[in-house]
Amino acid sequence: xxxILVVAETRGGEPRKVALEALAAARSLADQVGGAVHAILAGxxxxxxxxxxxxxxxADVVAITEHAGLANYDxxxxxxxxxxxxxxxxxxxxxxSASAQGKxxxxxxxxxxxxxxxxxxxxxxxxxDALVVTHPGYTGKVIQTLRLSGTPALVSVRPGAFTVTPVxxxxxxxxxxxxxxxxxxxxxxxxxxxxxxxxxDLGEAPVIVSGGRGLKAPEHFKLVEDLAxxxxxxxxxxxxxxxxxxxxxxxxxxxxxxxxVSPDLYVAVGISGAIQHLAGMRTSRCIVAxxxxxxxxxxxxADYGIVGDVFEVVPALxxxxxxxRKSH
Amino acid sequence: xxxxxxxxxxxDMEGSFRIAPSGTAVDETGLKWDISDFDGYAxxxxxxxxxxxxxxxxTVISLGTDVVQGTLRKALSMGCAKAVQLKCDQVPFDPFxxxxxxxxxxxxGGYDLVMFGKMSIDSANGAVGLMVADIxxxxxxxxxxxxDIASGKGTARREIEGxxxxxxxxxxxxxxxxxxxxxxxxxxxxxxxxxxxxxxEAKAAQLGPVRLTVVKMELPAARAAGRIIGEGxxxxxxxxxxxxxxxxxx
Ligand SMILES: Cc1cc2nc3c(=O)[nH]c(=O)nc-3n(C[C@H](O)[C@H](O)[C@H](O)COP(=O)(O)OP(=O)(O)OC[C@H]3O[C@@H](n4cnc5c(N)ncnc54)[C@H](O)[C@@H]3O)c2cc1C
Ligand SMILES: Nc1ncnc2c1ncn2[C@@H]1O[C@H](COP(=O)(O)O)[C@@H](O)[C@H]1O
Numbered sequence: 001x002x003x004i005l006v007v008a009e010t011r012g013g014e015p016r017k018v019a020l021e022a023l024a025a026a027r028s029l030a031d032q033v034g035g036a037v038h039a040i041l042a043g044x045x046x047x048x049x050x051x052x053x054x055x056x057x058x059a060d061v062v063a064i065t066e067h068a069g070l071a072n073y074d075x076x077x078x079x080x081x082x083x084x085x086x087x088x089x090x091x092x093x094x095x096x097s098a099s100a101q102g103k104x105x106x107x108x109x110x111x112x113x114x115x116x117x118x119x120x121x122x123x124x125x126x127x128x129d130a131l132v133v134t135h136p137g138y139t140g141k142v143i144q145t146l147r148l149s150g151t152p153a154l155v156s157v158r159p160g161a162f163t164v165t166p167v168x169x170x171x172x173x174x175x176x177x178x179x180x181x182x183x184x185x186x187x188x189x190x191x192x193x194x195x196x197x198x199x200x201d202l203g204e205a206p207v208i209v210s211g212g213r214g215l216k217a218p219e220h221f222k223l224v225e226d227l228a229x230x231x232x233x234x235x236x237x238x239x240x241x242x243x244x245x246x247x248x249x250x251x252x253x254x255x256x257x258x259x260x261v262s263p264d265l266y267v268a269v270g271i272s273g274a275i276q277h278l279a280g281m282r283t284s285r286c287i288v289a290x291x292x293x294x295x296x297x298x299x300x301x302a303d304y305g306i307v308g309d310v311f312e313v314v315p316a317l318x319x320x321x322x323x324x325r326k327s328h
Numbered sequence: 329x330x331x332x333x334x335x336x337x338x339x340d341m342e343g344s345f346r347i348a349p350s351g352t353a354v355d356e357t358g359l360k361w362d363i364s365d366f367d368g369y370a371x372x373x374x375x376x377x378x379x380x381x382x383x384x385x386x387t388v389i390s391l392g393t394d395v396v397q398g399t400l401r402k403a404l405s406m407g408c409a410k411a412v413q414l415k416c417d418q419v420p421f422d423p424f425x426x427x428x429x430x431x432x433x434x435x436x437g438g439y440d441l442v443m444f445g446k447m448s449i450d451s452a453n454g455a456v457g458l459m460v461a462d463i464x465x466x467x468x469x470x471x472x473x474x475x476d477i478a479s480g481k482g483t484a485r486r487e488i489e490g491x492x493x494x495x496x497x498x499x500x501x502x503x504x505x506x507x508x509x510x511x512x513x514x515x516x517x518x519x520x521x522x523x524x525x526x527x528x529e530a531k532a533a534q535l536g537p538v539r540l541t542v543v544k545m546e547l548p549a550a551r552a553a554g555r556i557i558g559e560g561x562x563x564x565x566x567x568x569x570x571x572x573x574x575x576x577x578x
Contacts, residue, residue, distance in 0.1 A: 073488075075468075075470075079462075099489065100471070100487070100488050100489045101488075101489070103454050103470070104458065104470045104471070106455075107423065107453075107454070107455035107456075107458035107459050107462075108458050108459075108461075108462050108468070110424065110455070110459065111424065111427065111458065111459040111460075111461075111462030111463055112462055114424075115424065115539075116422050116423060116424035116425070116539050116540050117423060117424070117453070117455050117540075118540055119423075119452075119453045119454055119455055120452065120453075120454070132543070135452070136452070136548070137450055137451055137452045138339075138341060138345060138354065138449070138450055138452075139341045139449065139452075140548065141341070141344065141345050141547070141548070142345055142347075142354060142545050142546070142547060142548075143545070143546045143547070143548050144421075144542050144544070144545050145542070145543050145544035145545070145546070146421065146540055146541065146542055146543065147540070147541050147543045148539060148540050149539045149540075150539045185467075186467035186497055186498055186501075187467050187468070187469055187495050187496075187497045188495060188496050188497070189493050189494070189495050190483075190494045190495065190496055191493070191494040192488075192491065192492075192493050192494075193485075193491050193492045193493070193494065194490055194491035195490050195491050199490075201489055201490055202489070202490075203489060206577075207577065231578070249491070250473065250487060250492075250508055251487060251488075251489065251490050251491050251492065256341075256449075257365070257366075257506070257507045259489070264577050265571070265575065265577040275341070275342070276341075282551065285575075285577075286571070286575040286577055287551075287554075288567065288571070289554075294556065299554045299556055300553070300554045301551050301554055302554040302555070302556075303552070303554065303555060303575065304555060304557050304567055304570055304571075304575075305554055305555065305556040305557065306556070306557060306558060306559065306560070306563045306564070306567060307556055307558075307559045307560075308559055308560040308561065308563070309560070312560060312561050313560065313561050313563075313564065316561035316564045317564050317567065317568070320564050320565060320567075320568045321568060321571075321578060324568050324571075324572060324578050325578060
């Protein structure tokens with residue numbers, strides 16, 4: 001049976017947006033080959049209640065695994081769980097998310113199956129007994145089209161590359177036991193240092209307001225935070241110049257060596273637009289740049305640029321956005 | 329303490345690329361080549377670990393044609409003790425094919441720690457290190473931004489979305505390195521001289537099956553040229569209007 005398997009990523013007991021994107025990719029492949037979409041939904045007790053969310057986004061079958069040890073991502077037991085499911089079914093394609101978690105999980109699972117992986121792909125087409133996918137390389141400066149042979153074909157999909165599509169499915173549910181105990185993992189997490197978890201994740205926020213060295217001092221990030229708050233659905237990002245200075249945590253860094261993001265709107269505040277930064281955000285749907293130097297490279301990719309001092313422009317923009325949303 | 333670091337030779341990412349006439353590779357004329365960024369961080373971290381322990385040695389391994397010997401020599405000039413070239417006619421794109429060859433070399437090498445970059449900067453698969461760990465059956469920590477070894481145990485900080493995770497793990501183990509650990513040192517003149525006499529062994533790579541290949545390379549569609557809409561706070565009302573009516577993001 002040409003079924004497609006999705007490893008639906010969860011965090012804090014909730015399916016993530018990247019999981020729904022992976023389901024959208026799976027649904028269109030399954031419809032193309034006349035197969036069904038199966039989804040693995042693993043997490044702490046209570047996870048089963050979320051199966052309907054996956055059904056509402058195209059899953060025909062949701063395989064639920066609940067275990068207290070899965071409250072946080074556990075690499076070894078998750079890889080064992082996914083590998084066992086793949087071996088037990090006849091899947092044509094297995095789809096992971098190329099999020100931080102999925103980037104860790106997918107290669108491990110592939111190796112367990114003695115299979116390879118096409119990672120971080122932005123499109124997938126079934127071509128006979130192969131898969132043809134696109135994958136950005138060379139820090140996003142080159143798009144590589146790859147041919148992946150062998151069944152099942154394992155891929156991870158880049159966050160933001162596929163659009164969440166509600167497709168109501170009845171979504172039957174199965175309970176699946178965990179093949180290996182999370183406690184048995186050799187790598188032990190002794191502490192998790194999370195930023196403010198109430199904040200929107202950079203990978204999921206529709207709007208990102210990012211600050212660069214042009215802000216001059218860490219306390220001036222208040223300007224960026226206020227603008228993000230005015231949008232209401234925004235996360236705050238930063239350049240490496242800023243995270244290197246310790247003005248913002250490393251986890252806020254956007255770019256080649258930070259997060260890759262594709263929000264609907266990206267506002268670059270006091271950012272020059274170095275290639276390594278562009279590598280992480282150039283696929284944003286709309287880019288706004290505010291910089292006092294009209295020659296700054298960020299203006300080459302910005303849909304809308306304002307040449308000006310961030311200390312003057314940003315507060316005015318914050319007020320105007322707040323006003324626009326009020327009257328909306 | 330015996331450490332192995334797997335390093336890849338990649339072109340410098342500054343400047344722009346052209347596509348070779350084959351349509352499946354970048355045009356190599358004029359490109360500068362070096363150790364892939366994250367692999368350079370891994371070499372530096374490995375050297376610092378042995379220096380701190382006052383014992384041990386670092387072996388660097390690269391899979392590729394004879395040109396990788398220059399890349400390996402650079403790592404030797406930074407202070408690594410030995411180098412191994414796994415020879416092949418062409419570096420495959422397939423991460424499992426590469427991982428199989430590296431694992432065959434690492435197996436039985438008696439390494440306490442095997443280190444990788446988080447991802448190679450050209451292929452950007454981010455897969456080889458995780459796959460090697462699984463083939464060797466060793467614990468693996470992916471994306472370390474801090475790493476320490478003490479009394480036969482490793483501790484690391486790994487970067488996750490929205491924060492970090494502190495982990496501990498037994499040796500032998502495999503780790504991959506994110507940035508933040510250490511800027512790679514520049515080879516000293518003395519180091520460069522010493523590197524010429526250090527052992528560099530070349531042997532045939534035992535590649536795994538190649539199931540993932542590049543069939544086309546293209547430059548991404550250029551974004552529409554940027555548009556400056558005005559100067560100073562006076563341009564804000566026009567920006568908000570465009571965001572509402574044209575981009576429809578407010
Ligand atoms: C291997 C490698 C990996 C890297 N990875 C990343 C990465 O992942 N992410 C990343 O961001 N960078 C990365 N970098 C660093 C990158 O090359 C740049 O150094 C960095 O992005 C610059 O950050 P910035 O724009 O904040 O600072 P700058 O380049 O210093 O730019 C500051 C800008 O602010 C403007 N400005 C100053 N004052 C004002 C004002 N009052 N009002 C308005 N504008 C003002 C200036 O005109 C300037 O354009 C990497 C570099 C290397 C070598
Ligand atoms: N040809 C190679 N030779 C040696 N090490 C490699 C090679 N290719 C990849 N690696 C290692 O595997 C890591 C991940 O590579 P990749 O999966 O291609 O992103 C790199 O950072 C290197 O440490």
